[in-house]
Amino acid sequence: MSVIRIRNLRKAYFQKKVLHGIDLEVEAGQIVGYIGGNGAGKSTTIRILAGLDSRFDGEVEVMGFDVQKNPIEVKRRIGYIPEAADIYEMLSPREFYELVGGLQDLPWEITLKRSQRLEEYLQLSYGEDQRIDSFSKGMKQKVLLISGLLHDPDLIFLDEPLAGLDANSVIRVKELLQNLTERGKTIFYSSHIMEVVEKISDRIILLDKGKIVANGTFAEINAQVRSGSLENLFSELTGAGNESISDFDFTADE
Numbered sequence: 001m002s003v004i005r006i007r008n009l010r011k012a013y014f015q016k017k018v019l020h021g022i023d024l025e026v027e028a029g030q031i032v033g034y035i036g037g038n039g040a041g042k043s044t045t046i047r048i049l050a051g052l053d054s055r056f057d058g059e060v061e062v063m064g065f066d067v068q069k070n071p072i073e074v075k076r077r078i079g080y081i082p083e084a085a086d087i088y089e090m091l092s093p094r095e096f097y098e099l100v101g102g103l104q105d106l107p108w109e110i111t112l113k114r115s116q117r118l119e120e121y122l123q124l125s126y127g128e129d130q131r132i133d134s135f136s137k138g139m140k141q142k143v144l145l146i147s148g149l150l151h152d153p154d155l156i157f158l159d160e161p162l163a164g165l166d167a168n169s170v171i172r173v174k175e176l177l178q179n180l181t182e183r184g185k186t187i188f189y190s191s192h193i194m195e196v197v198e199k200i201s202d203r204i205i206l207l208d209k210g211k212i213v214a215n216g217t218f219a220e221i222n223a224q225v226r227s228g229s230l231e232n233l234f235s236e237l238t239g240a241g242n243e244s245i246s247d248f249d250f251t252a253d254e
């Protein structure tokens with residue numbers, strides 16, 4: 001079953017065209033890495049899929065619902081973990097989970113149990129009444145991740161989920177994502193670094209300047225790179241083959 005279906009998606013911010021006709025279908029139970037350089041349009045696509053921006057042309061269906069006509073039905077069924085969200089930092093994590101769980105109509109006991117399990121798994125520990133504003137970037141990222149999973153959504157969108165996490169936490173989050181797909185969930189996440197995603201993604205979609213330029217398994221994409229068709233983009237996304245910057249001098253013309 002397709003959980004995401006996109007037909008000719010075009011998006012502009014005022015005069016600036018950002019997405020130039022995206023076609024995409026994602027089957028349930030996959031981990032999909034949505035990869036592209038800075039400004040390629042990844043966050044824009046994810047915000048549209050999450051029902052947060054209805055100003056676009058084309059057709060976008062998520063879990064069988066048209067996101068423009070039924071954004072609420074979409075939001076009920078998905079989890080959305082943005083790269084950096086305006087989190088209520090005056091609250092403690094527990095208060096924040098209670099707020100988010102309440103918005104999803106979850107009984108408090110369920111919210112508490114799930115958040116405790118996830119905190120333990122992600123090794124997030126803090127003082128009893130500690131507020132989120134005293135947390136590090138990585139700790140806040142974990143709170144966001146946990147709050148986005150509380151209602152056990154079937155489709156989970158993550159925007160740069162590993163940014164700001166230490167090496168051990170990266171491993172934990174990757175394991176968590178794999179564990180979720182083993183339970184039948186679908187994961188769609190963005191990154192601008194290829195190597196972050198290659199090991200866990202069933203499928204990789206490469207986005208370049210608002211267009212999908214490759215879509216397949218890592219092996220399939222690798223073959224295209226070797227044939228030369230994706231070489232430049234690949235080196236940009238992996239950092240491979242970049243010229244040395246040791247000679248760089250920003251005061252050279254003075």
Ligand SMILES: Nc1ncnc2c1ncn2[C@@H]1O[C@H](COP(=O)(O)OP(=O)(O)OP(=O)(O)O)[C@@H](O)[C@H]1O
Pocket residue numbers: 013016018036037038039040041042043044045192
């Ligand atoms: N609210 C906005 N108003 C105007 N332009 C925007 C807005 N949001 C994004 N853009 C522009 O749309 C383009 C795509 O941005 P987007 O954030 O989707 O890229 P991205 O692939 O997620 O990049 P990054 O990896 O840097 O997060 C960029 O040129 C950006 O400047």
